[in-house]
Amino acid sequence: MDPILFVHGFGANERQYQPIIRYLEQKGIKNFYEFIYDSSVGLHPIKTIAKELSEYIAENMKEENINIIGISQGGIIALAYLKYYKNKNVKKLFTLCSPHKGSRLANILNLPGIIDLRPNSKLLKELEAFAQDQKIDIYSVYTPFDLMVFPGWNARTKYGKTKIVFAPAHPVAFFWPATKIFIYKNLK
Structure with a gap:
């Protein structure tokens, strides 16, 4: 199995996706990388963080093919990496509650x-x-009850494969059983 790179979301860290890692480890998947970035205040434009992701991949991942799981803002960072800085063959991209069509909450703060x-x-x-024309497999998960990516359906995409999960909130959707099963089935 190609390695999986996790990219966390805004204001989060590696704890955000640990339940997914534990689930995948139980299924026999063991090759993970974690891109950790300063996400506390939104001072850095997404493209700047995507460039840092590209540098992390170049320095740390020796494998030719990779899969990426981006959580919330992390999914948008991963897409920006693919568009502007791609340096590896990404087989599959999973975005979990990522604001593909934006979030109305983002209108509150005037930070890059x-x-x-x-x-x-x-x-x-x-x-x-960009994503509509790509040849990689893109999978998105969203919950209609998302109050961070608001409205929740703004995490749906017009491309790739989309899964709705009825998790009661944005952070719960990341480790919701249906989310973990969807990821595992589509990694194969």
Whole structure:
């Protein structure tokens, strides 16, 4: 199995995806990488973080093919990496509650990394156009009860394979049983 790289979301860290790692380890998958970045205040534009992701991959991942699981903002960072800085063959990209169409909450703060996540932002439009033409497998998971990516259906994509999970909140969807099963089945 190709290695899996996790990219956490805004204001989070590696604890955000540990339940997914534990589940995949129980299924025999063991090769994981974790990209940790400063996500506390939204001062850095998404493209800047995507460049840091590219540098992390170049320095740490020797495998030719990889899979990426991006959680919330991490999914948008991963898409930006694919568009602007790709240096590895990404087989599959999973985005979990990522604001592909933006979040209305992003209108509250006027910070570069948050502005990128506003509905109809230039970056999100560029990424959507890019992703529709890609030859990689893209999978997205969303919950209609998401109050971070608001409204929740803004985490759906027009491309790839989408899974709705009825998790009661944004962070719960990351480790919801249906989410973990969806990831595992589609990694094979």
